Structures are given as structure tokens and as C-alpha cells.
Amino acid sequence: MIREALVWLQTSLGKGTGDTAQSWSEALLGSLNFWGLLEGTHLITLVLFAGTIFVVDLRLLGLTFRKTPVSVVSDKILPLTVAGFVILIATGLALFFAKPLVYYHNIWFRAKLVFLVLAMLNIVIFHTRVQNNQAAWDTLELPPRGARIAAMLSLLSWLLVIAMGRFIPYNWFDCGKPIPHIVNVMQDCKTSEQGAVDKEDMAKLGVAKQGGQAR
Amino acid sequence: MKLTFEVLLPALRPWVANLVNVWPAYIIKPQYANWEVLHILALTLLGGTAILMNLRLLNVGITEEPPSEIYRNLRRWQDLGVIGIIVSGILIGMANAEKLYDSTAFVVKMCALLGGIILTYGASRPVARADGAVSGSAKLWFLLGALIWFAGVVIMATGALINVGLYHVITAAALVVLIAARGRLRWIYLIGLVALIAVQQGITHGVYQGDDIAHLDPVNKVFTWLYAIWIVGAGLVRLLLTRREERQGAYVQLIAWSGILVWITGAAAGRWIAFE
Structure with a gap:
């Protein structure tokens, strides 16, 4: 069911008539520079996204900005993180669109999605549970254990998302x-x-x- | 001419070709992908701290704390990022040495690395530590670092097949100006930028066909210049406005912009090695 949809996406969507007609997906993959620019942007935006989320996680672990309230660090840094995330999702979707079947049958891509979901779940739990009493520990140099565990899980899951993403192009398990x-x-x-x-x-x-x- | 380390140092080829057989390269080679992940993680740590420290010099980010406090909290993590990219870079570079020897993008990457270290440790960090006061030595290091970075940008702009990678640097510059600009300037800048993109897309997709490279190539080059002029122009307007209103020195702003963009240039060149 999913595979059929992806076959249609890769080979039929946007295809005109004639022998040399290409689908939009094939045209994107075959583009002279656009695919490379998308891929490069996806990677470089990691600097903005992961680089800033790591600093927020390190604050929650009490490893940096110990004298600055957690709320100040997160309120000022997270807008940059979100901007990075929006660019990552946009370029990621476009890259998937260029080779949907390759990614569908790629174990690293599937693992990346699993860790991505876990990372998002961790964010939801952090916002709904851990942050409930943030006023009580906002200024503490070392936040309580719950916040530290959430930060560790965040670091670990993003690290795994990045690693799985880097392994996708390797052909070990084709x-x-x-x-x-x-x-x-x-x-x-x-x-x-x-x-x-x-x-x-x-x-x-x-x-x-x-x-x-x-x- | 394709500028590579092969052109600069032609006698080194036998030594470069043998690097893969030297310890620890032959151990690294089969684990190449893992070391690449480390290289990327180190880059995110370095880039993230550079973005936060330099944006603070532009009065953006954690403005509740002075720049010296941002510096104090981030410097060790940034050191870790710099050491990480150099160590992992040397290891994966040894395992892949001949490709890099023949790569123009690699020359750009090394210019960005050298320029980035000089700009970060010679200018950006000392200025942040002094809460925005720019010493004579910081100015000198800035000029030297910016010159080396600029040389890398010129090599990238004139390198066939890799010059497209410059769009990463232009995009990053566009975003930094958008974040740093305020009020009416931000809106005028954004509207102008969107208009430029719309006109370029109209010409390259409406007027000419996708395979008409003879026409598309000069059009894209003209628009690349227009983007650069528009973005740098908006940055300069911001510089003049804030210099008057907030007494934020011109040197501080130039150091902050270059302190971010130099690392983006390095990352872009690094990625473009694969596409060359």
C-alpha cells in the first residue's frame, strides 16, 4: 500500500507525454545542481538545529550557563532551533521525494525515522510533564533529575538521528x-x-x- | 585552471597516495562512516557555539547576559568542537587523501578552516570576552582571517562545479541579516529578497527552458551577484544605523558576521568535495 503510493510518487506524478518525459521526482533527482543544494542545505542546517539544541540540553544537564535561568536560555535559543528544524524538514521531504523507493527500502532511513519519533516524543513529555514545575527549578544551577534525563535522551536521540542519516548512502545492506x-x-x-x-x-x-x- | 593541492605541491603525490597505508588511516578506512558522524557532530558543536557567540555580538540571542558571559559558558564546548573537527578531519582525510589532493573544494575548506580559527580565536572570542571592545590585535587578526576566508570564497566562486556551493554561504548570510535586522529595514530587506527570488524563478522557468544552459547560466550568475549585493547592502545599512543609534562598532559587526559565515563556508566546501 505505502510502496504502491511511493512507486506512483517516483515514476508517475507530474509525468508528461512523450518518450523522454520525466516525473517530478525523476526531474529533481536528475537536476544539475538542485539536488546537491538540497542535500548540502540539509546537512549545513544541522549546525543551526543540533548546534543550538545541544546548548539547551547542556544547560539542562547543568554543564553550561549555570547562572542563567533555564527559561532565558531556552526562550532565546529555541526560536533558532525551530527555524533550523523547519528548514531540515522541508529539505528532508524534498530529498525523500527525489528517491522515495531507495529510502523506503533503507534500514538506516527507517531507523532514523524511529529515533526522530522518539526525539519528538521526548520533547512532548518534557513540555507536558517535566516543565510543569519549571518555576521551582528554573534558576537552579543543576536542574532536577527528570529534566536531566530528558536532556540526556534528547542528546542521545539526536545523535542517533544524525548517525543514521549519515549511514543512509552506504550500500552495506542494499x-x-x-x-x-x-x-x-x-x-x-x-x-x-x-x-x-x-x-x-x-x-x-x-x-x-x-x-x-x-x- | 583548477586550483588544487596537486597544483600547489605537485611533488607530494607519492606521499599523499601512501597516506592511506599509514597508521592509523588503514584502521580508519573500514570505519570511515563512523568517523564522518564524529566530524559532523564536532561541526555542529563548533557551528552552534559560533552562531550563539557571534549573534550575541549583534545584540541577538541571550541578551540577558553580556557577551563575556556567553563567551565564558561556550568557549570550552567550542574548543571541543574545533579539536573534534581537526582530529576527525585528519583521520578521514588520511583515509581519503588522494581525492582531497585533487579537489578544489578541499582548498576552499582549508582556507575556511585557517580563516575560521584566526577569526574565532583572534577576533570573535577576544571581542566577546571584552564585552564588545575591539583591541588593536583583534582588528589585525580580523583583517588577516577575513583575507584568508575571502581568498577561499574567491576560489570557490571561480571553481567550475563547486561554485554552486556558494549558495549555502549566501543563504546563511541572508538568514543572519534577517535575524539581525530590525523594524522597517527587516521588512524592506525581506520583500526585496523575495522579489529577487520570484523574478529569478520567473526568468529561469518561464522565459527560458530548463535545458537552455547558454541563457540560464548568465542569468543565474547575474542573480547571484544581485543577491550578494542586496544582502551585503542590507547588512551595511544595519551597520550604519546601529553604529549611530546603539554605538555598536563597525568592527564588532563585521567580526560577528564573518565569525559565523566562515564556518558555513567550510561546511559548504566540505560537502561539495563529494559533488566535485
């Missing part, structure tokens, strides 16, 4: 290559054009073959 069965299942290789080849099956085949030769 569908069609002999890869562990669990990875084939997790990135739904069976429905991909390259199909699913289980490393375990290949190993068994290899053993059988060797055995045959020995006999």
Missing part, C-alpha cells in the same frame, strides 16, 4: 545483496525490485555446495 534475514524483513526487501537474498540461505547453499564437492 536489497538484493546477501544480507541477514532480519534486515531483509526490516527493510521489506521482498517487495523491492532487487528482491531479498538471505545471507543465512546463501551460507547454507555454500555449505551444501562445499559438501557436494567434498563428496
Whole structure:
């Protein structure tokens, strides 16, 4: 169901008539510079987004701006973080649009989305639970344990989102290559054009073959 | 001419080619992606602290605290970012040395790194520490750092295939001016910028076809200049206005802008090594 929609997105949406007609997705991927600019902007905006959110997390951990109230640090820095996040989402969606099927069958991309959801969930919990009594600890050099745990989880989840994002272009687990069965299942290789080849099956085949030769 | 370290130091090729076999490069090579993640994390730490420290010099950000307090709180994290990009950069650079030796974007990146360190440690941080007072040595370091950074920008602008990466620097400059400008200036600046983008899109998508490079190329180059003039012009207007009204010195503002944009230039050049 999702895959069919993505196939349509990649190959049909915006496609005109004629032999050389391209879909919008194909045109974006094949553009001379635009794809590169999108990708570069996605990466460089991380400096604005992650660089500023790290400082807020470090304040919550009591590792910087200990004499400045938490509310001052977050009120002044988070607008920059949000601006960065908006650019990241916009460029991220455009990059996904250029190669939807590649990302759909990519385990790192799927993992990135999972950690992204966890990071967002952490923000929601922080706002609805931890921040309830912020007035009581706003000026403390070392905020209470709940706030510190939220900051640690934030740092960890964004670190993982960044790492998973950087691993996406590597071909270690491409569908069609002999890869562990669990990875084939997790990135739904069976429905991909390259199909699913289980490393375990290949190993068994290899053993059988060797055995045959020995006999 | 394609300016690379191969052109500057042609005799070094055998040494460069062998770097991948030297310790610890041969250990790093199979774990390349992990070290790239470290390189990016260090860059975010360095870039984030540079943005916050320099925006404070432009009276934006945590204005409840003086610039010296921002400096005091962020300097060690910034040091960690600088050490991180250099150490991880040397390691992944050794594992990938020959590609970098033949890359113009890498020359730009090294100009930005050197210029960035000089601008940050020689100008931006001392000025923040002194709450905006600019010493004679800070001015000298600023001029030297800005000159090296400018050389990198010129190399990038004249390098075929990588000059498009300059749009990252232009975009960042546009955002910094938008954040720093206030009142009527901010609106005039924003409307002008949106109008320029609309006209450029109209010409490159309405007047000419997408494959008509002969016409599109000069149009895009003219618009790149127009963007640069508009953004730098708005920055200069802000500089003149605040110098009069808030007694915020011209040097402080120039140091703050360059202190952010130099690192964006380095990051843009770094990314464009892959597209070269």
C-alpha cells in the first residue's frame, strides 16, 4: 500500500507525454545542481538545529550557563532551533521525494525515522510533564533529575538521528545483496525490485555446495 | 585552471597516495562512516557555539547576559568542537587523501578552516570576552582571517562545479541579516529578497527552458551577484544605523558576521568535495 503510493510518487506524478518525459521526482533527482543544494542545505542546517539544541540540553544537564535561568536560555535559543528544524524538514521531504523507493527500502532511513519519533516524543513529555514545575527549578544551577534525563535522551536521540542519516548512502545492506534475514524483513526487501537474498540461505547453499564437492 | 593541492605541491603525490597505508588511516578506512558522524557532530558543536557567540555580538540571542558571559559558558564546548573537527578531519582525510589532493573544494575548506580559527580565536572570542571592545590585535587578526576566508570564497566562486556551493554561504548570510535586522529595514530587506527570488524563478522557468544552459547560466550568475549585493547592502545599512543609534562598532559587526559565515563556508566546501 505505502510502496504502491511511493512507486506512483517516483515514476508517475507530474509525468508528461512523450518518450523522454520525466516525473517530478525523476526531474529533481536528475537536476544539475538542485539536488546537491538540497542535500548540502540539509546537512549545513544541522549546525543551526543540533548546534543550538545541544546548548539547551547542556544547560539542562547543568554543564553550561549555570547562572542563567533555564527559561532565558531556552526562550532565546529555541526560536533558532525551530527555524533550523523547519528548514531540515522541508529539505528532508524534498530529498525523500527525489528517491522515495531507495529510502523506503533503507534500514538506516527507517531507523532514523524511529529515533526522530522518539526525539519528538521526548520533547512532548518534557513540555507536558517535566516543565510543569519549571518555576521551582528554573534558576537552579543543576536542574532536577527528570529534566536531566530528558536532556540526556534528547542528546542521545539526536545523535542517533544524525548517525543514521549519515549511514543512509552506504550500500552495506542494499536489497538484493546477501544480507541477514532480519534486515531483509526490516527493510521489506521482498517487495523491492532487487528482491531479498538471505545471507543465512546463501551460507547454507555454500555449505551444501562445499559438501557436494567434498563428496 | 583548477586550483588544487596537486597544483600547489605537485611533488607530494607519492606521499599523499601512501597516506592511506599509514597508521592509523588503514584502521580508519573500514570505519570511515563512523568517523564522518564524529566530524559532523564536532561541526555542529563548533557551528552552534559560533552562531550563539557571534549573534550575541549583534545584540541577538541571550541578551540577558553580556557577551563575556556567553563567551565564558561556550568557549570550552567550542574548543571541543574545533579539536573534534581537526582530529576527525585528519583521520578521514588520511583515509581519503588522494581525492582531497585533487579537489578544489578541499582548498576552499582549508582556507575556511585557517580563516575560521584566526577569526574565532583572534577576533570573535577576544571581542566577546571584552564585552564588545575591539583591541588593536583583534582588528589585525580580523583583517588577516577575513583575507584568508575571502581568498577561499574567491576560489570557490571561480571553481567550475563547486561554485554552486556558494549558495549555502549566501543563504546563511541572508538568514543572519534577517535575524539581525530590525523594524522597517527587516521588512524592506525581506520583500526585496523575495522579489529577487520570484523574478529569478520567473526568468529561469518561464522565459527560458530548463535545458537552455547558454541563457540560464548568465542569468543565474547575474542573480547571484544581485543577491550578494542586496544582502551585503542590507547588512551595511544595519551597520550604519546601529553604529549611530546603539554605538555598536563597525568592527564588532563585521567580526560577528564573518565569525559565523566562515564556518558555513567550510561546511559548504566540505560537502561539495563529494559533488566535485
